[in-house]
Amino acid sequence: MIKFHPADLMPFKKFVQSILNKLWNEDTVKIRGTFRNTKTGEIIDCDTFDAHLIGKGDLEETYKTYLAWFNHTRLEGESAREFVAVEKVEGDKT
Numbered sequence: 001m002i003k004f005h006p007a008d009l010m011p012f013k014k015f016v017q018s019i020l021n022k023l024w025n026e027d028t029v030k031i032r033g034t035f036r037n038t039k040t041g042e043i044i045d046c047d048t049f050d051a052h053l054i055g056k057g058d059l060e061e062t063y064k065t066y067l068a069w070f071n072h073t074r075l076e077g078e079s080a081r082e083f084v085a086v087e088k089v090e091g092d093k094t
Helices: 012-019 059-073
Strands: 024-037 043-054 081-088
Touching: 012 024, 012 043, 012 059, 024 059, 043 059, 043 081, 059 081
Parallel strands: none
Antiparallel strands: 024 043, 024 081
16 A cells, blocks of 8 residues: 655645635745754754745745644544744855
């Protein structure tokens, strides 16, 4: 039996456009996000990646959208994530 990860069935771009009805931007920026694990309360400050800008390009809106997608597609046993902070990684070209 083949098991699919929920993210395979709901790609991020489709989630942004179809579920949230937000604007998708092909431009990316490297961000470092901080989130709280809702099960343990632990704050994680190492979520660094190239993110597609969402809406008008606001970093907070962008990272919150990525967290919403993670929470929407998380696997059994994975804890939800809550937004704490986000910042642009220095030295990024954008």
